[in-house]
Amino acid sequence: MENALSAEPALTLDVARRVLDSGPVVTVFGEPMLDGWWHGSSTRMAREAPAPIVRLGRKDSVPGGAANTAVNLAALGARVRFVGLVGDDEPGAAVRDLLAEAGVDVTHLLAVPGIRTITKTRIVVADQVMVRLDEGNDVHPSEALDRLAEAAVAASEGVDAAIVCDYGTGMLGEPVREALRTRAARPPLLVVDARNGIPWAPLRPDLVTPNAEEAGTLLGAPLRSGTDRAGTVAAEASRILAASGAAAAVVTLDRDGTVLLEQDGGIHRTWARPASDKQASGAGDTFASALTLARAAGLPLPVSADFAQAAADVVVSRSGTSVCSRDDLLRHLAQFADSALAADDLVRRLAGERAQGRRIVFTNGCFDVLHRGHTAYLNQAKRLGDVLVVAINSDDSVRRLKGESRPINPAPDRAEVLASLSCVDYVTVFATDTPIPLLERIRPDVYAKGGDYTIETLPESEVVLGYGGEVRILDYLADYSTTAVVDRIRTPAPVTEDVARLEARAKRGRRSPIVERRAGL
Structure with missing residues (x-):
């Protein structure tokens, strides 16, 4: 992960462009869902029950759950593979088509007869969600989970990064975890975004992204609203990292931004930009996607967190399950170029x-x-x-x-x-x-x-x-x-024995790759 971006101290428009142009290959493991946003109007109550009558108008269907993470990654320039299960039904076909339209490789999205694709349909009136209807079961045949484990291993070969999006439905159960833990080739970067990160600790992820509730699960006690949640997270850094088995964690705290925790004791805070209240959904998926992309591109963790926060700031200002694209993020950051x-x-x-x-x-x-x-x-x-x-x-x-x-x-x-x-x-x-x-x-x-x-x-x-x-x-x-x-930059680095030997070889006409890099060739 060491490259020219590793030395960047802050997120500028130029740095963002280089990340977005890097095009890493990323595999997403997780539960695909179909999010429905059905919009209507209501002017009267039903006679038979104290409930509003909603006259439906526009019906929007978009990828949800782990599928939203995959679409966000693709929109930010990553080359994405998706691994998951859907039912052999109409919502499952819709999820597959929507992912493919977004440029996501769905070779390892398995359609399984006998299960229902998870759907979450929201009825919205005047920008207010009146009710959410959830469908889809949490029971997955053992044969399907074994097939999914095989697909997970196959799809993680030769990638730059992998992200686990575990919503706790049981789809990413022990068969998948064990297959990923024992696979021969581990991706250079493993990110876990899980409702319960404890079962994933044996995989020793490079990075985990719990929200406030999930951090409470890791700590065994909730992070109560109205308290200094960021301060609590910073004080409990060692426990969060130990429980998750991770090298680093970014705890997302919605309006309070995020807190980055590193094994060496480093703490970095990001701050959410104020946004008007919207019926937004999936901002956490956007954050995890952008964070994974930035780390895969080689940005330092603190700058990666700022990059991800900027992407999340884009989607929280919108309604529905939203996606932050490359152009969206660049337009957002351009506001600060002449700042x-x-x-x-x-x-x-x-x-x-x-x-x-x-x-x-x-x-x-x-x-x-x-x-x-x-x-x-x-x-x-x-x-x-x-x-x-x-x-x-x-x-x-x-x-x-x-x-x-x-x-x-x-x-x-x-x-x-x-x-x-x-x-x-x-x-x-x-x-x-x-x-x-x-x-x-x-x-x-x-x-x-x-x-x-x-x-x-x-x-x-x-x-x-x-x-x-x-x-x-x-x-x-x-x-x-x-x-x-400035003094360190201006002071020539000491010539080590290895560098001296390589420079001597170059003088004899056998130029080494290291000397070529030093010479800017």
Whole structure:
């Protein structure tokens, strides 16, 4: 999984394009479903029962369950194989046709007589789901499960990644789990998205994606709404990873975004972009699909989580079981490409945020070469309120502060990278040496600054405290700084014995692949 994308520190439009153009081969194992969205109108109640009479109009059928995951992957540019069972019935044929139309390989989608394809039909009136009708049984003949296990092994050969989508119907039971556990060739990346991740722990997945309820199952206790669920997840990281058997986990918390947990103790938070309430379904499938694609393409885990969050933000703003396509995601990310707001625009936007009762957090800096210290700091700042504003020094201001060799990246590029982080809500550029004039205009509730400062040494403190605001000094990661990163880049790597030997061979006319790469050939 190590490639040029492995070094990317943040999600930019260019990084997203390279991921979407990578075209990995991904196998999806899971329960295919047919989602029905039947729309109608209702103006009166039935005489025979206290129930509304619905006059049906448009009927939409789309792939649901694991089939939705497969369609999302295909729409994002992956080459997808699907493994699952459907009934030998009309809904099963519809699922097969819809998957094939989306470009998914359905060679290993098995039609089994005697079982009914799982369907979930929602009756919608005036954008309100009135009732959901579920059909399909959870009983699968042992012979069918044995065939499915064989298909799962065959479909996972030669792939870049595989994702398990287990909704707990019994389809992905012990025969399939054992076949995948004992297969000769393991995919480079195994992702498990399961209602109950514990039975999948023996497979030692690279990544699991439990939601809040599923994380509660792993912990043996629910994550209660109205509490600091993200904080609980971070505190229980070792237990979640141990119970799932995974190298890493991304716990999805709907409106609260996600929390990435890594074995080395690394924690990364993503933040969901606010969206109006819609009857959306399947955003978790979109997130898991985009996360799998990004990791298969070689993006680091934190950036992969941001990539997946962006895709999920696209679908939660829509109604029904929705799909995020390549073009959808690029259009969404393009909003942040020219993302630095002028001061007047920022003041107007923040007035609207305050009118909705949101707490404004402000921080500032050069943010020249984004690194882990920056992202950890910005996530800390976001947790102090509801809206995070990041003000960056203009190029001239950076030169005055850091010298003529800086900035490395111009202000528009720095603004785009910062705006792509899900924890950042607004970015602006200021030309003065301090952000005091800007602070006097927007008067944030909290002014946050890194731990290499104190309240007493900050010239901004007097202004913020004077209007009744709060100054917070955040943790300082001493091992991370832009200067240190730049110094490492500019310092030639030591020539090892192996590299010296290869360069000597190249001088004798036998050029090695490593030397060719170093030479840019």
